[in-house]
Amino acid sequence: MLAIERRNAILARLSMEGKVVVSDLSREFKVTEETIRRDLEKLDNDGLAKKTYGGAVKVENFNTDLPFHIRKQSNVESKQKIAEIIAGMIKDGDYIMLDASTTALNVVKAIMHRKKITIITNSIEILLELANKPDWTVISTGGTLKEGGLSLVGYQAEKMVEGFHVDLAVCSCKGIDVNSGVTDSNERDSQIKKAFFGSATRKVLAVDSSKFDKVSFVKVCGLNEVDYVVTETDPGEAWKKRLNELNTNVIFQRQNQN
Numbered sequence: 592m593l594a595i596e597r598r599n600a601i602l603a604r605l606s607m608e609g610k611v612v613v614s615d616l617s618r619e620f621k622v623t624e625e626t627i628r629r630d631l632e633k634l635d636n637d638g639l640a641k642k643t644y645g646g647a648v649k650v651e652n653f654n655t656d657l658p659f660h661i662r663k664q665s666n667v668e669s670k671q672k673i674a675e676i677i678a679g680m681i682k683d684g685d686y687i688m689l690d691a692s693t694t695a696l697n698v699v700k701a702i703m704h705r706k707k708i709t710i711i712t713n714s715i716e717i718l719l720e721l722a723n724k725p726d727w728t729v730i731s732t733g734g735t736l737k738e739g740g741l742s743l744v745g746y747q748a749e750k751m752v753e754g755f756h757v758d759l760a761v762c763s764c765k766g767i768d769v770n771s772g773v774t775d776s777n778e779r780d781s782q783i784k785k786a787f788f789g790s791a792t793r794k795v796l797a798v799d800s801s802k803f804d805k806v807s808f809v810k811v812c813g814l815n816e817v818d819y820v821v822t823e824t825d826p827g828e829a830w831k832k833r834l835n836e837l838n839t840n841v842i843f844q845r846q847n848q849n
Contacts, residue, residue, distance in 0.1 A: 601627075604616075606649065611631075613645055622734045631646070635647065665722065666801060670799060672844050673774055674700070675699035675844075677795060685705075685757075685759060686757040687710055688760040688787045688790065689712045689717060690761065691742030692714075692763035693714070695797070707727070710727065711730045711755060711757065713783055715741040731764050732748040733748055733751055735747070737779065752789075753786055755790055756790055756792070759795060760787040760793070760794055760795065761795045764807070769830075770814075771806045773796060774805075777810070778809050781810070788816065794816045794817050803826055815839060819839070819840045820842070823843060
């Protein structure tokens, strides 16, 4: 196993369990503890983990992009709940745009029963997922492949998106804040999401509860520019009041009442 593969495996473990222990990783990967310590030091220096005595713990860095396959394994249940809600907003024959978030991939999986859907996406993962879907029209944005993100970004992708209009666009983000609005970790992701929202009748922000009251590096848009905020749990009265003031709908999965 290459060092980068081992570090990605460690990141995946951190994403799922929140912490790792040097001795356990040493046995699992059949390398010395010193090798594991160097791996953890590299992850710490990159802002992806926090070294501790004997191991490391997960960090929430809202200005750093994790590889897609790592993000795919985090907050899985929350993303599936959000995807189920958004799936209920999509009907046969709709034209939709989906960003390259792991939540958008879950949306695709939740609407496989729909007919004659047209999807425009910058997600390589979604393109692969739909490679054998016979009755759908699947359109790639084109653009520059973003390393580690399995996404297409850049000027070409943005110009392509601007030439279309769809019923609904679904995007995620790194942070959502009352004052700073919707933010993401880098300009390229921010710009393609702006393009998606600018080309849609209904703009849907898919954001799990860990993103509320967080601010990342680049602004995507204001909260008033989003039609729906979809999350997996009640965001609280203060958030609901603020979104209502901005005429932005908030949708979440309500707990069953006994």
